[in-house]
Amino acid sequence: MHPTTGIAAATTDLSKVYGSGETRVVALDRVSIAFRKGEFTAIMGPSGSGKSTLMHCAAGLDSFSSGSVRIGTTELGTLNDRQLTQVRRDRIGFIFQAFNLLPTLTALENITLPLTIAGRRPEREWLDRVVSTVGLSQRLGHRPGQLSGGQQQRVAVARALISRPAIIFGDEPTGNLDSRAGAEVLGFLRDSVRELGQTVVMVTHDPVAAGYADRVVFLADGRLVDEMTHPTPDRVLDRMKALDTRSRTS
Template sequence: MTASTPVSTTEPTEKAAPAARVRDLTKVYGKGEAQVRALDGVSVDLASGEFTAIMGPSGSGKSTLMHCAAGLDAATSGEVFVGDVDITALRDKELTTLRRDRIGFVFQSFNLIPTLDAQENILLPLAIAGRKPDPAWFDTVIDTVGLRDRLDHRPSELSGGQQQRVACARALVSKPEIVFADEPTGNLDSTSGTEVLNFLRRSVDEFGQTIVMVTHDPVAAAHTDRVVFLADGKVVDEMREPTAAKILERMKRLDTRLSGHGTPVAGD
């Protein structure tokens, strides 16, 4: 597989256009001898209504890819589409509006406002956009994450798993076209992490949500439909119907390959 060839699914799909796609994406940090090529001509489609994991050894470029695909970081060259919109061609204000209205985010550190209660945190993006929530959808999201009796609690009164479920609800309540999750279980114990992953899985299976998750954890990635593997800033493989054991074996092969060919590039 060449770096410029889009990764495609191994099975035909009835779904139309991908939720997001990148074409020949390059991200370079620094100049001269200090230059680091975090992404090196990445092309990949992120299918609608699927749960996709992005994995790779440390320094493979997985977080950089997600940040560029989500419009959180600007690519050095190449194109990024959310739906049919080339976000690399948008002005700052247009990009901010697109991220607010069409993309959801879940971060490892939760990113909740400590002075707001759970309900206020969940509705914050809609409030900023001047939009009112769909009451039926809000109730569905709240019941799915199991936070009905915690809506008036502030983050300091919630466990880590509950805080991350608030963050997941916040990402979904605006009905985004795609949700990007960056190590969403990284700060959680195994029980809380499983709760969050099960919720993300349900949001895909029951609500048709599209989720792209960066993770280093084979157990987390096993909850997804598809795993895309990066190494040295390039897409090198993919896996459908992943299991933790199969993912771990594939990662070991990547680590072995890298150990025999120098140090991976910076930019996780």
């Protein structure tokens, strides 16, 4: 079997260093990780552990100091700005804590925006499937201001899914939501993995959110220190407490 078969994205010996001399900070320290196709991965770790930096580098949003990042078999470090923009547009979906919707557009227009920018028309069947997966069929004509926070984030999830990206990255996607709305959005992400075959990678500090994932990877001090499959909120919380204790005593 070819080593990259079944891998949506991967990093190898990925390092990110800010500053130099006395102000030098190592945000990522030789992190190697693979995100498998059709899997939901949560990235966790104490504050300052490098989890958001890892996601931003893996998603091509941030440069890195050494090592490599691949989306499928495409090496991001070898691309120029135009090529990198194209990979981000065509093969990567993003969901942010701030929903980043355009207030003057309807829900439907916000969902199809990435395709509009790329000059492509949505496939009707796929659009219908995405909209029904995130439960927005009755809300497509509403503008963001007429939607609840949970509904707005569901629009953002649908927007991330619409271009059938190889992988979706979520940065604390339920951070601005109450627990009920957060559970809805996480349920939709879970469904997109199970029913649409989507690959999702999510940075979160919330053990309940991590409980929706297939696996959780833990970072501390810029390094990958642990991994858990079939997570439960209680197991994740215990592991996080151990990491917090370790980071305070080190």
